[in-house]
Amino acid sequence: MHDVKSISEKLEAAGVNPTAHRIAIYQYVMSEADHPTADEVKRWTDENFPKLSLATVYNTLKTLVGAKLLKELKLPHIGKVLYDCNVSDHHHFLDEDTGQLIDIDPELVEVRPKLKKGFVVNAVHVLLRGKGPTRKK
Amino acid sequence: MHDVKSISEKLEAAGVNPTAHRIAIYQYVMSEADHPTADEVKRWTDENFPKLSLATVYNTLKTLVGAKLLKELKLPHIGKVLYDCNVSDHHHFLDEDTGQLIDIDPELVEVRPKLKKGFVVNAVHVLLRGKGPTRKK
DNA sequence: ATCCATATTTAGAATAATTCTAAATATGGA
DNA sequence: TCCATATTTAGAATTATTCTAAATATGGAT
Incomplete structure:
Protein backbone atom coordinates (compact mmCIF):
# COMPACT_ATOMS: atom_id res chain seq x y z
CA MET A 1 0.00 0.00 0.00
CA CYS A 85 -2.51 12.24 6.76
CA ASN A 86 -6.11 12.78 5.78
CA VAL A 87 -5.88 16.09 3.96
CA SER A 88 -9.46 16.34 2.82
CA ASP A 89 -11.88 18.37 4.90
CA HIS A 90 -13.24 16.30 7.71
CA HIS A 91 -14.29 16.36 11.31
CA HIS A 92 -13.00 14.56 14.38
CA PHE A 93 -14.26 12.39 17.14
CA LEU A 94 -12.23 12.30 20.33
CA ASP A 95 -12.65 9.24 22.48
CA GLU A 96 -12.47 10.69 25.96
CA ASP A 97 -11.49 7.36 27.51
CA THR A 98 -8.65 6.39 25.25
CA GLY A 99 -7.66 9.74 23.82
CA GLN A 100 -7.99 8.23 20.37
CA LEU A 101 -8.85 10.65 17.63
CA ILE A 102 -11.00 9.41 14.78
CA ASP A 103 -11.50 11.13 11.46
CA ILE A 104 -15.14 11.68 10.60
CA ASP A 105 -16.32 12.05 7.05
CA PRO A 106 -18.18 15.37 6.76
CA GLU A 107 -20.99 13.45 5.07
CA LEU A 108 -21.65 11.83 8.41
CA VAL A 109 -22.22 15.05 10.26
CA GLU A 110 -24.99 17.25 9.04
CA VAL A 111 -24.32 20.83 10.14
CA ARG A 112 -26.82 23.57 9.44
CA PRO A 113 -25.85 26.97 10.76
CA LYS A 114 -28.64 29.49 10.82
CA LEU A 115 -26.72 32.69 11.21
CA LYS A 116 -27.85 36.25 10.96
CA LYS A 117 -27.92 37.95 7.61
CA GLY A 118 -24.57 38.79 6.15
CA PHE A 119 -22.58 35.96 7.65
CA VAL A 120 -20.84 33.77 5.13
CA VAL A 121 -19.48 30.45 6.29
CA ASN A 122 -16.42 29.17 4.45
CA ALA A 123 -15.43 26.29 6.66
CA VAL A 124 -16.96 24.18 9.37
CA HIS A 125 -14.88 22.34 11.91
CA VAL A 126 -16.61 19.91 14.22
CA LEU A 127 -15.06 18.17 17.16
CA LEU A 128 -17.18 15.50 18.77
CA ARG A 129 -16.20 14.20 22.15
CA GLY A 130 -17.50 11.05 23.67
CA LYS A 131 -16.95 7.37 24.01
CA GLY A 132 -16.23 4.90 21.30
CA PRO A 133 -17.62 1.39 21.18
CA THR A 134 -16.27 -0.74 24.02
CA ARG A 135 -13.47 -2.86 22.72
CA LYS A 136 -13.38 -6.53 23.48
CA LYS A 137 -10.56 -7.55 25.79
CA MET B 1 -24.71 46.04 34.64
CA CYS B 85 -17.14 34.91 29.86
CA ASN B 86 -19.92 32.89 28.26
CA VAL B 87 -19.69 29.69 30.25
CA SER B 88 -22.65 27.90 28.75
CA ASP B 89 -22.06 25.46 25.93
CA HIS B 90 -21.86 27.27 22.65
CA HIS B 91 -20.12 27.37 19.33
CA HIS B 92 -17.95 29.98 17.68
CA PHE B 93 -17.76 31.91 14.48
CA LEU B 94 -14.40 33.29 13.47
CA ASP B 95 -14.41 36.24 11.13
CA GLU B 96 -11.44 35.54 8.92
CA ASP B 97 -11.05 39.17 7.94
CA THR B 98 -11.11 40.79 11.33
CA GLY B 99 -10.12 37.90 13.55
CA GLN B 100 -13.19 38.61 15.62
CA LEU B 101 -14.64 35.65 17.43
CA ILE B 102 -18.38 35.51 17.92
CA ASP B 103 -20.24 33.23 20.27
CA ILE B 104 -22.93 31.20 18.57
CA ASP B 105 -25.90 29.85 20.45
CA PRO B 106 -26.01 26.07 19.94
CA GLU B 107 -29.67 26.48 19.01
CA LEU B 108 -28.51 28.22 15.88
CA VAL B 109 -26.39 25.35 14.64
CA GLU B 110 -28.12 22.10 14.05
CA VAL B 111 -25.60 19.27 14.23
CA ARG B 112 -26.62 15.71 13.50
CA PRO B 113 -23.81 13.21 13.72
CA LYS B 114 -24.61 9.84 12.22
CA LEU B 115 -21.88 7.75 13.71
CA LYS B 116 -21.40 4.03 13.71
CA LYS B 117 -23.02 1.94 16.39
CA GLY B 118 -21.50 2.23 19.81
CA PHE B 119 -20.32 5.81 19.59
CA VAL B 120 -21.71 8.08 22.25
CA VAL B 121 -21.35 11.80 21.77
CA ASN B 122 -21.10 13.85 24.95
CA ALA B 123 -20.10 17.19 23.53
CA VAL B 124 -20.10 18.94 20.20
CA HIS B 125 -17.79 21.82 19.41
CA VAL B 126 -18.31 23.71 16.21
CA LEU B 127 -16.04 26.35 14.82
CA LEU B 128 -17.37 28.22 11.82
CA ARG B 129 -15.00 30.31 9.80
CA GLY B 130 -16.03 32.91 7.32
CA LYS B 131 -16.89 36.53 6.89
CA GLY B 132 -19.15 38.63 8.98
CA PRO B 133 -21.49 41.27 7.61
CA THR B 134 -19.57 44.15 6.06
CA ARG B 135 -19.37 46.95 8.51
CA LYS B 136 -20.19 50.45 7.47
CA LYS B 137 -17.21 52.77 7.34
C1' DA C 1 35.74 10.62 -11.24
C1' DT C 2 35.82 15.77 -9.71
C1' DC C 3 33.86 20.09 -8.87
C1' DC C 4 30.27 22.98 -7.69
C1' DA C 5 25.85 24.95 -6.83
C1' DT C 6 22.04 23.92 -4.42
C1' DA C 7 19.22 21.35 -1.21
C1' DT C 8 19.04 19.06 3.01
C1' DT C 9 20.19 18.23 7.56
C1' DT C 10 22.04 19.45 11.88
C1' DA C 11 23.04 21.16 16.85
C1' DG C 12 22.02 24.28 19.62
C1' DA C 13 20.21 28.88 20.66
C1' DA C 14 16.03 31.59 20.71
C1' DT C 15 11.15 32.34 21.37
C1' DA C 16 6.56 32.38 23.32
C1' DA C 17 2.99 31.01 26.34
C1' DT C 18 2.34 29.25 30.47
C1' DT C 19 3.35 27.11 34.97
C1' DC C 20 6.00 26.64 39.01
C1' DT C 21 8.42 28.02 43.27
C1' DA C 22 9.32 30.08 47.23
C1' DA C 23 9.29 34.36 49.31
C1' DA C 24 6.70 38.75 50.32
C1' DT C 25 2.58 40.92 51.39
C1' DA C 26 -2.15 41.55 52.62
C1' DT C 27 -6.41 40.23 55.15
C1' DG C 28 -9.64 39.33 58.63
C1' DG C 29 -10.76 37.28 62.84
C1' DA C 30 -9.38 36.04 67.91
C1' DT D 1 -2.18 43.72 67.89
C1' DC D 2 -1.09 39.14 66.48
C1' DC D 3 -1.37 35.28 63.69
C1' DA D 4 -2.92 31.95 60.45
C1' DT D 5 -4.22 31.84 56.03
C1' DA D 6 -4.88 33.63 51.45
C1' DT D 7 -3.07 36.30 47.88
C1' DT D 8 0.34 38.22 45.17
C1' DT D 9 4.86 38.49 43.42
C1' DA D 10 9.45 38.10 40.71
C1' DG D 11 11.81 35.33 38.44
C1' DA D 12 13.11 30.66 37.15
C1' DA D 13 11.51 26.58 34.78
C1' DT D 14 9.00 24.14 31.30
C1' DT D 15 7.33 22.88 26.79
C1' DA D 16 6.58 23.00 22.01
C1' DT D 17 8.28 25.00 18.30
C1' DT D 18 11.11 28.00 15.29
C1' DC D 19 15.32 30.07 14.01
C1' DT D 20 20.23 30.38 12.70
C1' DA D 21 24.24 29.39 10.76
C1' DA D 22 27.24 25.81 9.87
C1' DA D 23 27.91 21.00 8.09
C1' DT D 24 26.80 17.60 4.93
C1' DA D 25 24.82 15.39 1.00
C1' DT D 26 23.24 15.31 -3.89
C1' DG D 27 23.10 15.42 -8.73
C1' DG D 28 24.52 17.45 -12.89
C1' DA D 29 28.24 19.55 -15.83
C1' DT D 30 32.85 18.99 -17.01
Missing part, protein backbone atom coordinates in the same frame (compact mmCIF):
# COMPACT_ATOMS: atom_id res chain seq x y z
CA HIS A 2 2.19 2.75 1.28
CA ASP A 3 5.41 1.27 0.07
CA VAL A 4 8.51 3.31 -0.51
CA LYS A 5 7.78 3.57 -4.20
CA SER A 6 4.28 4.97 -3.92
CA ILE A 7 5.28 7.25 -1.07
CA SER A 8 8.12 8.53 -3.18
CA GLU A 9 5.78 9.17 -6.06
CA LYS A 10 3.36 11.07 -3.89
CA LEU A 11 6.17 13.27 -2.66
CA GLU A 12 7.38 13.99 -6.17
CA ALA A 13 3.87 14.64 -7.42
CA ALA A 14 3.55 17.22 -4.67
CA GLY A 15 6.83 18.82 -5.68
CA VAL A 16 8.79 17.51 -2.73
CA ASN A 17 12.18 15.99 -3.31
CA PRO A 18 11.83 12.46 -1.94
CA THR A 19 14.80 12.14 0.36
CA ALA A 20 15.18 9.09 2.55
CA HIS A 21 14.18 11.04 5.64
CA ARG A 22 11.07 12.46 4.03
CA ILE A 23 10.01 9.09 2.69
CA ALA A 24 10.50 7.51 6.09
CA ILE A 25 8.55 10.15 7.99
CA TYR A 26 5.76 10.43 5.48
CA GLN A 27 5.43 6.67 5.36
CA TYR A 28 5.29 6.51 9.14
CA VAL A 29 2.56 9.12 9.37
CA MET A 30 0.62 7.50 6.55
CA SER A 31 0.64 3.97 7.80
CA GLU A 32 1.97 3.16 11.23
CA ALA A 33 1.06 6.32 13.08
CA ASP A 34 -2.31 7.71 14.02
CA HIS A 35 -2.38 11.50 14.24
CA PRO A 36 1.11 11.64 15.73
CA THR A 37 2.71 14.66 17.33
CA ALA A 38 6.18 15.80 16.31
CA ASP A 39 7.65 14.10 19.33
CA GLU A 40 5.95 10.82 18.54
CA VAL A 41 7.49 11.03 15.11
CA LYS A 42 10.82 11.76 16.75
CA ARG A 43 10.47 8.75 19.03
CA TRP A 44 9.85 6.59 15.99
CA THR A 45 12.77 7.99 14.04
CA ASP A 46 14.97 7.50 17.08
CA GLU A 47 14.27 3.78 16.76
CA ASN A 48 14.54 3.58 13.01
CA PHE A 49 16.81 6.41 11.91
CA PRO A 50 18.84 7.28 14.98
CA LYS A 51 20.86 9.93 13.17
CA LEU A 52 17.78 11.91 12.16
CA SER A 53 17.57 15.12 14.17
CA LEU A 54 14.63 16.80 15.84
CA ALA A 55 15.06 19.76 13.53
CA THR A 56 14.61 17.46 10.56
CA VAL A 57 11.45 16.03 12.05
CA TYR A 58 10.00 19.51 12.35
CA ASN A 59 11.35 20.62 8.97
CA THR A 60 9.99 17.56 7.25
CA LEU A 61 6.56 17.78 8.82
CA LYS A 62 6.41 21.42 7.85
CA THR A 63 7.47 20.59 4.31
CA LEU A 64 4.79 17.93 4.06
CA VAL A 65 2.14 20.27 5.41
CA GLY A 66 3.27 22.95 2.97
CA ALA A 67 2.92 20.45 0.15
CA LYS A 68 -0.56 19.57 1.35
CA LEU A 69 0.41 15.99 2.00
CA LEU A 70 -0.36 16.37 5.68
CA LYS A 71 -2.58 18.63 7.68
CA GLU A 72 -1.86 20.23 11.00
CA LEU A 73 -4.45 19.73 13.69
CA LYS A 74 -4.60 21.99 16.69
CA LEU A 75 -7.13 20.53 19.04
CA PRO A 76 -8.08 21.80 22.44
CA HIS A 77 -7.31 18.69 24.43
CA ILE A 78 -3.61 18.65 23.73
CA GLY A 79 -1.12 21.45 23.57
CA LYS A 80 0.77 20.24 20.56
CA VAL A 81 0.20 19.94 16.88
CA LEU A 82 -1.09 16.64 15.53
CA TYR A 83 -0.36 15.62 11.98
CA ASP A 84 -3.18 14.16 9.95
CA HIS B 2 -21.42 44.51 35.56
CA ASP B 3 -20.70 46.86 38.36
CA VAL B 4 -18.30 46.10 41.15
CA LYS B 5 -21.10 44.99 43.41
CA SER B 6 -22.64 42.43 41.10
CA ILE B 7 -19.23 41.20 40.01
CA SER B 8 -18.31 40.79 43.63
CA GLU B 9 -21.45 38.83 44.30
CA LYS B 10 -20.85 36.53 41.37
CA LEU B 11 -17.39 35.80 42.67
CA GLU B 12 -18.67 35.06 46.15
CA ALA B 13 -21.48 32.92 44.84
CA ALA B 14 -18.88 30.88 43.00
CA GLY B 15 -16.81 30.51 46.15
CA VAL B 16 -14.10 32.92 45.08
CA ASN B 17 -12.88 35.50 47.53
CA PRO B 18 -13.57 38.81 45.77
CA THR B 19 -10.25 40.59 46.00
CA ALA B 20 -9.73 43.86 44.18
CA HIS B 21 -7.59 42.18 41.54
CA ARG B 22 -10.13 39.47 40.89
CA ILE B 23 -12.97 41.92 40.66
CA ALA B 24 -11.02 44.07 38.24
CA ILE B 25 -10.01 41.22 35.97
CA TYR B 26 -13.37 39.52 35.99
CA GLN B 27 -15.10 42.80 35.29
CA TYR B 28 -12.75 43.50 32.41
CA VAL B 29 -13.35 40.11 30.83
CA MET B 30 -17.10 40.39 31.37
CA SER B 31 -17.61 43.82 29.93
CA GLU B 32 -14.80 45.59 28.17
CA ALA B 33 -12.95 42.65 26.69
CA ASP B 34 -13.96 40.26 23.98
CA HIS B 35 -12.40 36.82 24.34
CA PRO B 36 -9.11 38.25 25.59
CA THR B 37 -5.85 36.38 25.93
CA ALA B 38 -3.84 36.50 29.15
CA ASP B 39 -1.55 39.10 27.64
CA GLU B 40 -4.46 41.30 26.61
CA VAL B 41 -5.65 41.16 30.18
CA LYS B 42 -2.13 42.02 31.29
CA ARG B 43 -2.02 44.99 28.93
CA TRP B 44 -5.27 46.23 30.43
CA THR B 45 -4.14 45.75 34.01
CA ASP B 46 -0.89 47.54 33.16
CA GLU B 47 -2.98 50.60 32.38
CA ASN B 48 -5.36 50.30 35.28
CA PHE B 49 -3.54 48.38 38.00
CA PRO B 50 0.13 48.87 37.24
CA LYS B 51 1.26 46.92 40.28
CA LEU B 52 -0.62 43.79 39.28
CA SER B 53 1.80 41.11 38.14
CA LEU B 54 1.66 38.73 35.23
CA ALA B 55 1.54 35.83 37.65
CA THR B 56 -1.58 37.28 39.18
CA VAL B 57 -3.19 37.61 35.80
CA TYR B 58 -2.58 33.93 35.14
CA ASN B 59 -3.52 32.91 38.67
CA THR B 60 -6.72 34.90 38.58
CA LEU B 61 -7.80 33.65 35.19
CA LYS B 62 -7.14 30.12 36.34
CA THR B 63 -9.12 30.70 39.52
CA LEU B 64 -12.04 32.08 37.53
CA VAL B 65 -11.95 29.16 35.14
CA GLY B 66 -11.81 26.75 38.07
CA ALA B 67 -14.86 28.46 39.55
CA LYS B 68 -16.65 28.12 36.21
CA LEU B 69 -16.95 31.86 35.85
CA LEU B 70 -14.87 31.80 32.70
CA LYS B 71 -14.13 29.21 30.10
CA GLU B 72 -10.83 28.56 28.38
CA LEU B 73 -10.92 28.46 24.62
CA LYS B 74 -8.17 26.82 22.67
CA LEU B 75 -8.79 27.53 19.04
CA PRO B 76 -6.65 26.53 16.13
CA HIS B 77 -6.04 29.98 14.68
CA ILE B 78 -4.14 31.34 17.64
CA GLY B 79 -1.56 29.72 19.84
CA LYS B 80 -2.80 31.07 23.13
CA VAL B 81 -5.72 30.56 25.38
CA LEU B 82 -8.72 32.83 25.03
CA TYR B 83 -11.00 33.48 27.95
CA ASP B 84 -14.71 33.41 27.37
